[in-house]
Amino acid sequence: MFTAFADPRTAVGVAPDSTVHISRDAGNAWEQTGKVSAPAAAITAAVDDGGELRIWVTTDNGVEHSADGGAAFNTAIPTTSSVVR
Amino acid sequence: MPRMISTRAAQALTGVAALALLATACTSPGGAAQNSTPPATRNPFGHVHGMAADPDTGQVLLATHYGLFDVSTEPAEKLSPTIDLMGFAWASPPRPTPATSTPPATPAQGRTCRTLSVSSIPTTAGKPGHRFPDRANPTSTPWPPHETASSASTANCGSAPMARNGVPSRPPSNRWRWQDRLKATSSWRPQKTASNGPPTGATPGHCRTERRC
Numbered sequence: 001m002f003t004a005f006a007d008p009r010t011a012v013g014v015a016p017d018s019t020v021h022i023s024r025d026a027g028n029a030w031e032q033t034g035k036v037s038a039p040a041a042a043i044t045a046a047v048d049d050g051g052e053l054r055i056w057v058t059t060d061n062g063v064e065h066s067a068d069g070g071a072a073f074n075t076a077i078p079t080t081s082s083v084v085r
Numbered sequence: 086m087p088r089m090i091s092t093r094a095a096q097a098l099t100g101v102a103a104l105a106l107l108a109t110a111c112t113s114p115g116g117a118a119q120n121s122t123p124p125a126t127r128n129p130f131g132h133v134h135g136m137a138a139d140p141d142t143g144q145v146l147l148a149t150h151y152g153l154f155d156v157s158t159e160p161a162e163k164l165s166p167t168i169d170l171m172g173f174a175w176a177s178p179p180r181p182t183p184a185t186s187t188p189p190a191t192p193a194q195g196r197t198c199r200t201l202s203v204s205s206i207p208t209t210a211g212k213p214g215h216r217f218p219d220r221a222n223p224t225s226t227p228w229p230p231h232e233t234a235s236s237a238s239t240a241n242c243g244s245a246p247m248a249r250n251g252v253p254s255r256p257p258s259n260r261w262r263w264q265d266r267l268k269a270t271s272s273w274r275p276q277k278t279a280s281n282g283p284p285t286g287a288t289p290g291h292c293r294t295e296r297r298c
Contacts, residue, residue: 042136042147044175056145058133063145063156077145077156 003027006045012055012070014040020055020070033070037061130154135173148173 001021003013011023013030018039021030038060045055053069056076063077131150138145145157148170155162 041133044136044138046138054138056136056138058136058147063136063147 002040002043004044006047006053006055010045010047010053012043012045012053014043014057018059020057020066020073022053022070034066034072036064036073037075134169134171137173137175146175 001013001015003011005011009024009026011027013021014036015021018036019032020034020036021032023030036057036059040057040059042058043055045053048054052067055066055070057064057073062075064073065076066073130147133147133149135148136146144155147154147156150169152163152167153165153170155164
């Protein structure tokens with residue numbers, strides 16, 4: 001499982017089956033909150049100024065983002081490419 | 086204190102540039118790393134090893150097989166040289182506090198690299214002809230000198246002998262091992278000083294190279 005901390009107590013993780021999990025006690029207990037659309041390669045998270053947990057997960061379909069604490073994900077960065085070098 | 090991200094920045098992240106992400110292995114069947122030049126395909130990233138969202142700038146950074154990319158712009162921007170970033174962690178830039186209201190200097194954003202030790206494997210690793218260092222037999226290794234006298238930042242290095250003759254510096258804790266390597270691979274010998282103590286200059290471990298990627 002890939003994991004990341006949003007703050008010292010809030011951790012998020014994405015499992016091989018694409019399910020997303022959250023721990024609010026620094027990793028002791030975990031609960032499944034949602035699922036991304038494809039197997040993941042990386043995850044990161046942050047708390048916004050409204051106190052909402054935001055999660056980004058890179059998957060085979062692109063970067064998927066959740067603005068509701070991991071309940072629902074949408075593809076924020078779809079799968080085509082354009083890069084300035 | 087929790088990491089905070091503005092709602093506007095988070096919204097901006099949802100409309101950013103496109104990319105392709107392939108969760109493939111990092112080496113070819115033959116074992117050679119594919120970290121030289123991205124193939125001319127629609128995917129310039131290879132596969133992703135790590136990511137970070139910067140709460141201050143709204144950036145989403147991807148550490149990939151072909152380097153560090155900022156994908157929060159359209160088009161995405163390649164920040165680093167072509168390098169296989171197998172591991173990646175973002176240390177958020179320091180923020181002003183009430184006691185120090187002066188904003189910090191603009192971070193390098195991944196455009197400059199600093200060699201902190203010589204234990205890292207050069208980007209040529211895995212290519213034909215490359216040999217990994219054999220720590221058990223220093224004289225048999227190619228030992229590429231990453232940090233040479235010509236490339237090291239002399240501002241902090243002074244006359245530190247550890248940066249001479251193309252010999253990289255080492256942290257003090259590894260000095261004994263490095264001196265063993267010096268005897269085997271270099272004609273350089275420590276300078277004698279009046280105090281017969283260690284040479285003057287910066288601590289060898291502080292003599293680091295910073296270059297533009």
